[in-house]
Amino acid sequence: MFNVIVSTTKGTKVGEFQCIHSECHVGKDNGQLIQLRGFKVSKHHATLSQNEIGIFVSDNQSRTGLKVNDEKQKEFGPLSLIDKVQIGDYIIRVQSSDPKTITSETYHNEDLSLTDSSIIDSEITQVNELDKQTTLNCEAIASDELIQRIKVRNECRRKVHRELLKLMDLRRVNVSEMSDDELRIQSSKLIEQIIASMTLPDEIEVDSLIKEVLDETIGLGPLESLIADPDVTEIMVNSHDQIFYEKAGNLFLSDISFSDDQAVLGAIERIVTPIGRRIDESSPMVDARLKDGSRVNAVIPPLALKGPCITIRKFMQKRLSCNDLVNFGSMNQPMAAFLEMAVKQKRNIVISGGTGSGKTTLLNVLSNFIPDNERIVTVEDAAELQLYQPNLVSLEARPPNQEGKGAIEIRDLVKNCLRMRPDRVVIGECRGGEALDMLQAMNTGHDGSLTTAHSNSPRDCVSRLEVMVMMAGMDLPILAIREQITSAVNIIVQQSRFSDGSRRVTSICELTGLEGSVVQLSEIFKFQQTGFNTEGKVEGFYTATGTVPEFYEQLQKRGVKIKLDIFDTGGRK
Incomplete structure (x- = not known):
C-alpha cells in the first residue's frame, strides 16, 4: 500500500490518493485510480507498482511519455519521496505506507522519528517549494526565449509582407487578372528579392520564412499546412495564437500560430470575398466554403472577445461510397x-x-x-x-x-x-x-x-x-x-x-x-x-x-x- 501526492507543475496541490493494491493506474480514462486532465495525458498513461524492492513507475506507451526528475523515462524505480514524476502538466510523488521503506528509500537516516508526521509534511513542503521555484524559473527562461524567437520571426514576416505589398503596388501588378499559380510564382520571386536585400537573424530559416510569407499573402497563412494534411478533419482558430485541430477523432493544440489578429482577418477576407460574402462590424458572422467544398464559419469582434475565430470542417477529397x-x-x-x-x-x-x-x-x-x-x-x-x-x-x-x-x-x-x-x-x-x-x-x-x-x-x-x-x-x-x-x-x-x-x-x-x-x-x-x-x-x-x-x-x-x-x-x- 502506498500514497500518491499529485500537484501541478506550477506547485498547486491537486490531491492525495491511497493505493491499497500493488498497482495504481494513472491517466485520463474514468477507470484510472488517478484521473488527470489535459491534452498531454493519455487515457492509460502510466502505472505505479509496488514490490519488495520499492515503488516503480512505467510508461504505458503514452503519446507524450513521462519524465522522472526532468529526464524522460520508460520505467524508473524504486521511487523516493523526493523523486518527481511528471505526466503532462502534473507532478506525482509517491510515499510508501511501510515505515521501513520510507526510511531506506527516502531519508536514509535511522535517527529520524517516522511517527512524526509534521517532519514528513515539512519535508514535502520544502521539496514542493523548491521544485515550484525551480520549475517557475526554468519555465520563465524557456518562455522568454520562445516568446522572443516568435516575436523576431513574426516581425520579420510582417516586414517582408509589407515590402511585398509595396513592391507589387509599385510594379502595378493586377492581381485580379492573375491565376492562383501565376500569383504564387510572381509573389515567390518578389519575396526572394526582398529577403536577399535584408539581413536576417541567424535562427531564421529563409525557405521557411518564404513559405510563411507566401501563405499569408495569397493563402490562409499557418492554416495551409493543416488544410494540406489529409488526416486533419477539423481546424479551430480560437485566437491568432491558439489553433486547435481534430485528427482521428481527437483534439490537439497546434504549435503554429498567426502573427496577429490582422493576419487572421486577412485569411477570413480571402475565404469569403471570392464567394460574394462579407464580414465586418455590421455583419460579424459569416458562413462560407473553401474551394474544395470545406465548410467555414468565421466570427470577428465585437462578438468574438479573444479575437477573430475561424472553424473549418474539411471534406475528404475522395468521392466516398x-x-x-x-x-x-x-x-x-x-x-x-x-x-x-x-x-x-x-x-x-x-x-x-x-x-x-x-x-x-x-x-x-x-x-x-x-x-x-x-x-x-x-x-x-x-x-x-x-x-x-x-x-x-x-x-x-x-x-x-x-x-x-x-x-x-x-x-x-x-x-x-x-x-x-x-x-x-x-x-x-x-x-x-x-x-x-x-x-x-x-x-x-x-x-x-x-x-x-x-x-x-x-x-x-x-x-x-x-x-x-x-x-x-x-x-x-x-x-x-x-x-x-x-x-x-x-x-x-x-x-x-x-x-x-x-x-x-x-x-x-x-x-x-x-x-x-x-x-x-x-x-x-x-x-x-x-x-x-x-x-x-x-x-x-x-x-x-x-x-x-x-x-x-x-x-x-x-x-x-x-x-x-x-x-x-x-x-x-
Whole structure:
C-alpha cells in the first residue's frame, strides 16, 4: 500500500490518493485510480507498482511519455519521496505506507522519528517549494526565449509582407487578372528579392520564412499546412495564437500560430470575398466554403472577445461510397443495401444527428444513389454537397448586403426550386421555416427528396420537425403538422458521434403513420453498443430488428427483386 501526492507543475496541490493494491493506474480514462486532465495525458498513461524492492513507475506507451526528475523515462524505480514524476502538466510523488521503506528509500537516516508526521509534511513542503521555484524559473527562461524567437520571426514576416505589398503596388501588378499559380510564382520571386536585400537573424530559416510569407499573402497563412494534411478533419482558430485541430477523432493544440489578429482577418477576407460574402462590424458572422467544398464559419469582434475565430470542417477529397462507410465501421453491408434501395425507390429520407456527426457526408453518399436520368435541385445555406449527376442545379442562399437588403433565405429558394421541374429536392439542412416547404414538396410529387436535421434520436427528429414547421409562422394545429410529417417523411437515419471520435449510423427507422396523436416509428436497423476496448474505442455491433419495412412489401407485390435476408436478426456485425 502506498500514497500518491499529485500537484501541478506550477506547485498547486491537486490531491492525495491511497493505493491499497500493488498497482495504481494513472491517466485520463474514468477507470484510472488517478484521473488527470489535459491534452498531454493519455487515457492509460502510466502505472505505479509496488514490490519488495520499492515503488516503480512505467510508461504505458503514452503519446507524450513521462519524465522522472526532468529526464524522460520508460520505467524508473524504486521511487523516493523526493523523486518527481511528471505526466503532462502534473507532478506525482509517491510515499510508501511501510515505515521501513520510507526510511531506506527516502531519508536514509535511522535517527529520524517516522511517527512524526509534521517532519514528513515539512519535508514535502520544502521539496514542493523548491521544485515550484525551480520549475517557475526554468519555465520563465524557456518562455522568454520562445516568446522572443516568435516575436523576431513574426516581425520579420510582417516586414517582408509589407515590402511585398509595396513592391507589387509599385510594379502595378493586377492581381485580379492573375491565376492562383501565376500569383504564387510572381509573389515567390518578389519575396526572394526582398529577403536577399535584408539581413536576417541567424535562427531564421529563409525557405521557411518564404513559405510563411507566401501563405499569408495569397493563402490562409499557418492554416495551409493543416488544410494540406489529409488526416486533419477539423481546424479551430480560437485566437491568432491558439489553433486547435481534430485528427482521428481527437483534439490537439497546434504549435503554429498567426502573427496577429490582422493576419487572421486577412485569411477570413480571402475565404469569403471570392464567394460574394462579407464580414465586418455590421455583419460579424459569416458562413462560407473553401474551394474544395470545406465548410467555414468565421466570427470577428465585437462578438468574438479573444479575437477573430475561424472553424473549418474539411471534406475528404475522395468521392466516398457506401462501401467506404462500411469499411470505416459507420454501418454494415445490410444497412448500406437498404439505404441504396430506399433512395432508388424514391423514399423521402431525413438524416438526423448532432453537430459533427457526419450528416452532410452521409447525405452526399446517399445523394449519389440518385439515377443520372433524374433532375436534382440542391438548396444550401453554404454550398457543401458534391453531387456528380449530369442534370443538377445547385442553389445557395445569399446574406443581406451592407444596407441590410437583398437577402435570399433558404425558404425562398425551396419555394423557387419547386418551379424548376425537379425530380428530387435535396436540402443541405433544415433549420427553420423551410421545413414546412420541404414537407410540402415531399407531399406534392417530389418523392425521393433528402435533407438533414439536428436532433439526438429519430423520436427527437420528429419533434424537431414539428418545431421547425411552427417557425414558418403558420398557425397550424399540431395534429395537422404530424399528419404532414408522417405522410411526407418515410425514413429517418440517425447518425451519432461517439466519445472516441467515431461516427456511426445508430438507427434507421420507418415512419408508419399516426396512432391517435402519436407518430409511429418502426426501427429497422440499430447499433448496439457493448462497451469500450482497452484503447478506449467504442465496441458494439449492427443488427436488424427483424422488422420488414412496409415499402419492401409493396415492392415485392410489384415484382421488384428485393433481398429480405438483410432483415434477419441473426446477422450481427
